[in-house]
Amino acid sequence: MAAAGRVARVVLDSPLPQLDHFFDYAVPDELAAEAQPGVRVRVPLRTAGRIADGYLVELAEPGDEYEGTLSPLEAVVSPARVLTDGVWRLARRLADRSAGTASDILRLAVPSRMVRVEKAWLARDREADVRPTPPAHPVRGYGDGVLEAAVAANERLALRPLSFPSALPDGTWVGEWAITLAALAAATWSEGRTAIIAVPDHRDLEQLAAALTAVVPPAAVVRADAGQANADRYRGFLEALSGPRIVIGNRSVVYAPAERLGLLVVWEDSDPLHAEPLSPYVHARDAALVRQELEGCALVIGGLVRSVEAQRLVELGWLRDIGPERAYTPKVVLTANQQAEEAAARAARIPSSAWRAAREALTGGEGRPAGPVLVQVARPGYAPVLACAKCGQAARCNRCTGPLGQSRAGATPACAWCGALATDWRCDHCEHDRFRMVTVGSGRTAEELGRAFPGTRVVLADGDHPVLRVGAAPALVVATRGAEPIAEGGYRAVLLLDGERMLARETLHVAEDCLRWWASAASLAAPGAPTVLVGVSGTLARDFATGRLAAFAHAELVDRRALRFPPAVRLASVTGADEVVREVVAAVDPDLLIDVLGPAPVDDRLVRAILRFEYAKGAEVAAAVRAAVVKNATRRRKAPAGRGGYRPAPTLRVRFDDPEIL
Numbered sequence: 001m002a003a004a005g006r007v008a009r010v011v012l013d014s015p016l017p018q019l020d021h022f023f024d025y026a027v028p029d030e031l032a033a034e035a036q037p038g039v040r041v042r043v044p045l046r047t048a049g050r051i052a053d054g055y056l057v058e059l060a061e062p063g064d065e066y067e068g069t070l071s072p073l074e075a076v077v078s079p080a081r082v083l084t085d086g087v088w089r090l091a092r093r094l095a096d097r098s099a100g101t102a103s104d105i106l107r108l109a110v111p112s113r114m115v116r117v118e119k120a121w122l123a124r125d126r127e128a129d130v131r132p133t134p135p136a137h138p139v140r141g142y143g144d145g146v147l148e149a150a151v152a153a154n155e156r157l158a159l160r161p162l163s164f165p166s167a168l169p170d171g172t173w174v175g176e177w178a179i180t181l182a183a184l185a186a187a188t189w190s191e192g193r194t195a196i197i198a199v200p201d202h203r204d205l206e207q208l209a210a211a212l213t214a215v216v217p218p219a220a221v222v223r224a225d226a227g228q229a230n231a232d233r234y235r236g237f238l239e240a241l242s243g244p245r246i247v248i249g250n251r252s253v254v255y256a257p258a259e260r261l262g263l264l265v266v267w268e269d270s271d272p273l274h275a276e277p278l279s280p281y282v283h284a285r286d287a288a289l290v291r292q293e294l295e296g297c298a299l300v301i302g303g304l305v306r307s308v309e310a311q312r313l314v315e316l317g318w319l320r321d322i323g324p325e326r327a328y329t330p331k332v333v334l335t336a337n338q339q340a341e342e343a344a345a346r347a348a349r350i351p352s353s354a355w356r357a358a359r360e361a362l363t364g365g366e367g368r369p370a371g372p373v374l375v376q377v378a379r380p381g382y383a384p385v386l387a388c389a390k391c392g393q394a395a396r397c398n399r400c401t402g403p404l405g406q407s408r409a410g411a412t413p414a415c416a417w418c419g420a421l422a423t424d425w426r427c428d429h430c431e432h433d434r435f436r437m438v439t440v441g442s443g444r445t446a447e448e449l450g451r452a453f454p455g456t457r458v459v460l461a462d463g464d465h466p467v468l469r470v471g472a473a474p475a476l477v478v479a480t481r482g483a484e485p486i487a488e489g490g491y492r493a494v495l496l497l498d499g500e501r502m503l504a505r506e507t508l509h510v511a512e513d514c515l516r517w518w519a520s521a522a523s524l525a526a527p528g529a530p531t532v533l534v535g536v537s538g539t540l541a542r543d544f545a546t547g548r549l550a551a552f553a554h555a556e557l558v559d560r561r562a563l564r565f566p567p568a569v570r571l572a573s574v575t576g577a578d579e580v581v582r583e584v585v586a587a588v589d590p591d592l593l594i595d596v597l598g599p600a601p602v603d604d605r606l607v608r609a610i611l612r613f614e615y616a617k618g619a620e621v622a623a624a625v626r627a628a629v630v631k632n633a634t635r636r637r638k639a640p641a642g643r644g645g646y647r648p649a650p651t652l653r654v655r656f657d658d659p660e661i662l
Contacts, residue, residue, distance in 0.1 A: 007062055008035055008073055010043055011088075012054040013103050015279070017630045020101040022057065026070040035059075035073060038081030040113065042074040055083045055106065080118055082110050082241070084257045090291050091255075097290070097618065098656040099572070099626040100280025108278070109255035114234040121238040130219040132244055135190045137215055139183040141176070141324040148187045150322065151263050151298040158314045159302030160323035160550070163330065163523035165490040168214050173469070173488050174207040175523055177304070181265055182211035184300070185246045189220055193262025193297075194240075196247045198254050198284050200271035202227060206468060207486070208248055216246060224249030224256055251276060251284040254291060264288050265300040270307035270512055272659065281655045285309060304519040304549075308512060308560065309567045311553035321550070329547035330522040333357070333532045354495050354532045355452065361492035361529070362456055362474045371492035372459075372475045375449065376521045378498035380462035380480045381405055381441035386413055390432035398425060404435070408443060445497070446478040461485050481517040490526030499536035507660060508565060511540055515552065518544055566657065569594060570618050572625060573661050575608040576652035580632055584652070585609050587628035592617045606651070610661060618656075625654055 009022040025043055027035045041056045051074055091105035139147045141162050150157055161177040185195035199205050212221050222236045222245045240247050240257050247256045251274045266288045274284040292299040301310050313319040335353045364370035386395040386404045395404040402417030413422040426433050442462045450458045461467040461479040470477055472488040502514045522531040533541060543552040561568040574584045581599050592613055599607035613621050632652050
């Protein structure tokens, strides 16, 4: 379509809220062929003759609303149409929903341009593109064609998965959940539609990628990993523009371009890694829900533990609860943190029942083969937290008051913040100069278990010692939560230590997080192998042991409704200078709000107010808050003495649906 004489509507690549709208430019004749919706462009700004980058979103006919002469486009950066209409509509809707700017969403959706990669893609023979093929394997465990039919009908599902390790045809072991999602994605792709799957981290991504190799050609899978080089990420992005694909990645993959989007999956949506730390802070689950509404594709939200947010959608009828024909529940043993009888168990700080389970798994017996044992602990390091040996007060750095920890046996304690060695440390309460360990990390636990099980290989897996897989030979694998490697054939026993310490975190999601950590470790056990939860009792432990995870999510939702906590209601936090925060709160009609908490001090300069409101009022609240943000960004501020042209940056931060605000 010839663009000459038409109006190019451009969104600028700028974080300034006052610039978050369309700018109209004339399309000169020399750029008419390349000036198409979705391309990157450069445009002039009237201020100081500057040039700005942006995206041409749409072409419109000249209208009567503007009688002057439009400035022409400066340049079309590339003919590649990298911004699809679907992604633009998603970015606009999410920005409006969260009182943010569309350009902030587009930075997550469209990677930085890599010229060589783009030129190679533009010159590629499109006839060589991969074509969909019939699925190699059906989804197993849910009935013949049940899940495939639900996805083909574009249903919204809350998936309860099978949670045990399985072997692929090439001998690679992955979680059964990865095989289920791979089969669903293959069925979608075989119909000529795109499937997008978002998982929390690289470990889940490796399992999913391995499962996909067994059911679809490698060229059909596009990987969008935050750990990729810029060139690889842009190459994958362009590949997703080339036709139906299976796109897998981390949280930002929910913005991937898709030709005929058929399936959108968010796996383990309760994992905090799905929460976007950049403005406008949109959670991957929320982005997926909005995209499904806009494009009408199938949606699957699932995980080993159901999130409270997903449970709310199930009870509203927005998601359909679906599970396997025969539910599988790991064998969970609850044990108190009592004094062990055996000397070796006392040395390893574990109860006798847990020690015996580990010994039997390492040695075999009663027809069961010997194999590896997984030991999950709360913290990495050797002694992450130290205290004064005399008065018990937490040991703090004398330089910056950061917490002191010990990296290995005999090492000088060091500050976790500034790294200074505590060579001349003295307690600021009693002047004592000796430490004692308060918490024991993965390194010290591995050392103690090595003494308790002499001659047994000990494998340490944490952030500093990443391990993705271990063999089937007997070994003690000590791993921090979320860093557990996959064992061939599954672990013969799983010990979950430090449960009480994990539950001691002060956050609204602590019980949900602990269930997810424990369930993730238990899912790596071989069928019938014991999972021993140490030192935790009560309703939470019983729900975990009996597999009543959806019932736990329901009970948690009931409590939050009574307290008016998310997700029963929505909230928005407004942080900034006291005067500015009060202006933003005052700009919102009180009839739209349930209440306002604060403003309360955050530090010496800033305060924070929390707005609580019903979901139905969310659009109106977001619009009012966004108008106040734009007003604050454009106001003139008095310059400090001696700095006539200086304008201090506005101090205001708005975040809707903050997961850690309570």
